[in-house]
Amino acid sequence: MIRHACRWGDEMTDVSAAFAVEDVAPDLFAQVDRVSGISVEEFVQRYRKPRRPVVLTDAMQDWAACGRYTPEYFCREYADLPIRSGDREYRLGEAIRLQQNATKDQPGPYPCAITDCQAFVRDIMPRFDYALPNRHTHPLVPELIFNSVSHLDIFFGGPGNNFPFPHYDFLHMHGWVAQVYGDKEMTLYEPGQEHLLYVDPKKPWRSSMEYSKDPDYERYPLFREARSHKVIVHAGEALFIPCGTWHTARCLNAGISVLFDQLEPSNWGEFVDEVVGLRRRAGQDAKGLLIGAYLRMLGPLLSVAEFFGANRRSDWGLH
């Protein structure tokens, strides 16, 4: 049992928590806690294990990016950086200006992200302990299984920019939204509502609904019944989105977020199942079985290595 004082809304409330994995239930989402000063052990027991989202208000306090990263900073220092949004190429400075001059009805380019973050790692160090261990960059975990999906992005957005479809993070990874500048509204769907989300059978990690403003409830009437909770992530705060949590995002103003994924022992089994499923849907059953067998064998070995301190690189393992 953990006895702990945390902030719920404006009140300091004394809460007790002793969750187990099987306790995952909709009411865990009824209130997204905003906490500071908790230990990694508390985080694991109260949030990661029961798969409960949480906003950590002090996890990024050592990041140079907080305070330095503004739209103006990127327009000044990285204006010519090529950026792809949809099927168009932009220069970063151009994309940010379009976002800054956007309105809710006429949004700027989105999604709009730097995916090669090597040059920026020094500003977003350390990868905080709550987001460790992480298995992405372990040499025995082959990069090809991630299907070229980036694990670390710096995202830019402005008024009217919405992530266009509900989804959970690819391959069942935990998602982190570290808000460096501006405010982002995240909508988190309670677990067990796939029957209301119009899951794409070919891409079961995302909904087949796409919308930039409001969903088409006439076409997708069940979606109206889906229970969700909104949480606003402010500059300097980090939101933990447990693996498998369906969510969308909306930029409330000009904002910069560092988005990254986490792969660790508790979501390894589901990750492996998704890797195998991905191959199966691509008609590569034998390859999928082989990769699955290898990864299932690798999991316990990585856990032993992690006991001795592996997969804890605070420099994101990009060097």
Ligand SMILES: [Fe+2]
């Ligand atoms: Fe996501």
